Structures are given as C-alpha cells and as structure tokens.
Amino acid sequence: MKKKRAERQHELLEILKADPFYTDEELANRFEVSIQTIRLDRMSLNIPELRERVKLIAESQETKVKTLGVKEITGEIIDLSVGEIGISMLEITEDMIYSKTGTLKDHYIFSLAESLAMAIIDAPKVIMRVANIKCLKLIEKEDRLIAKAEIYREVDRKHYIKVVINNRDQEQIFRGKFIFEEID
C-alpha cells in the first residue's frame, strides 16, 4: 500500500540522512511512486538532487586532503579521516568504457583506488611505490562505484593502504594494496 505524502516525506528524509546516494529512480521504486513525485518531495523538503548532494559532500571533504590537489582526485570523496580511512564514489559514464569489451577502462578503476589511497595519507608529499591489484568482476556502464581505503600499516615513512571497490549491488569488484613513501 502506498504511504501518505507526509509519511513518505518523513521516511525520505530518514533514508537520505542514512545514505545520501539514492537516485530519484531508486527512491521512486522504493515508495512505488513516480520519479516526478520524488522530485516534488525533494523540492518541498529542500533536498538537492543526487549529483548536487554528492558535490556538496565532496567539497566539504576534499579540503582535508593534504597530498593531492582537489582536481587530481578521480571520483568524489564522500568521507575522509586523514591518516585513517576514506570513501569515494565514481559514477561511470559512456566515455570511460572500452570500445571493444564494453567494460570500464582499467585506468579509471586504478586511479579511483590510487587517488583515494593517496588522499587519506597524513603527509605533505608522497609517491606511489607498489600497487598490487585484482579485478574480480566485469564493470560495465550504468554503474556507481564506491571505493573504501584504509591505512593498515605505517613504518619508516611508508604508508600501506588497502582499497576495496564495490558496485551498486554491493558486490566487491576490485581489491588492491598500495605502498606510498614520503619524500621531501
């Protein structure tokens, strides 16, 4: 049974507070209403659309990054504790797809993982020394990737970082370990 407007809007707020990355389409399916209805709900609640929400969050997080310029980050950083962990998101677009296989160009997934790993390091200057990466599933267009990076070791000016990337369906599609070294 469909919910009443006030009830739906209340739930909508709760849902987006817990996870701001739902599209209007996903919300429409969830509430069994039209996308137009979700848009009107968002407008009356003063909630910007997904792209705008991500941008606002990213802007607040990216100022924390020490090792990279903001434009050097692939994807949008949506959570960052410098020296500990970080989360970023990449929306796949047509131009990121290999013409022959229809899958994501590998340097996008590499640079999503690598730039997030670099972004969480608490040092002024680092360079990448080692990367060991595994791609577990095909990544095709119309997907949204969520990368999580975590520092698991820091010794002798070296920072060891694990990165996993999941697709929209929460499947793990990538796993990587990186070693960065501080330079003067």
Next chain:
Amino acid sequence: MKKKRAERQHELLEILKADPFYTDEELANRFEVSIQTIRLDRMSLNIPELRERVKLIAESQETKVKTLGVKEITGEIIDLSVGEIGISMLEITEDMIYSKTGTLKDHYIFSLAESLAMAIIDAPKVIMRVANIKCLKLIEKEDRLIAKAEIYREVDRKHYIKVVINNRDQEQIFRGKFIFEEID
C-alpha cells in the same frame, strides 16, 4: 673537431635509422652544431621532426592492435608484434604532473603500461584481472618514457605480460606484471 656537412648528414641518417627518437637538441649536442643546423640538415634530407616521425611510426603500428581502439592507447606504439612484444613511448607534459610532488601522476604510468600490455594480446576481447607494479624512480617532467611489454605465458585463455619502463637516461623506472583474461 666538427664534421663536414656531407659527412654529418650521412651520419645523421644512420643514427636516425637505428633510433628515430633523438630530438633535434640531442642531435645538435652530439654533432656540436646549432639546433638550426640540424633542422636544415633534416629538411635537406627530407626527415620530418621527432613528433612527426613518432606519429608516422605509431600510425603504422596501431592498426595491428586487436583488443583496443587506437585512441584508447596511452602513448604512441612504436613497435608491435601482436602475440609477442611491443614498445611504446610517452612524452611527459606539464598537465601529467601532480601539483604537490612535481612527479608524474601514477595513472599515466599505469595506463602506459596497461594499454601496451593489452595491445600486444592476440585475442578479440580481454579484461585485466591482476596487476602487480613497482615504481623504482621518481618521474619528473621533461622526460620521455619508453615502455616494453612481453608476453611470457599463455594458458587457459589467460595472458601473462611483463612490462618495463625506462626513462630518457635508460634507467628502469617501472616494472609490472599483468594478467589478462579472454572474454566472449
């Protein structure tokens, strides 16, 4: 002692036949003449400038590639035996440099190595499964990278490829191993 014009032009031809990747500046230093003199020599011998030479070679090689579209290759392919080995070149430009460290953005070196590895595979469709890479030296601007890729194992529709990258001074700056898998 400086060489006479005819002798210099004869040697110039021999040098560029053996290695077409000398810049006019490097040739001028070698012959102890001005860059302008080298340009005039090239014009009278009908040899195009470095960038043009590389482009001509790349165009003749890139048509051999099966797994990638030509524009999906990072760098210029200058030699290719599909199913065996390949060589490509990347001229580093200002926009490829990280703002904070002054070194090459890692996704360029990754994609130079990865796209060459992919390009040498003799199959219609492959995806990258594994990459293990090491960066041995800092790469700064004003350098020219030469990548060499070689298939060292092929089993169960999997292609194992080694890639090394040297800088202009012939120092090894990168080493990587990749595994690609054929898909339908």
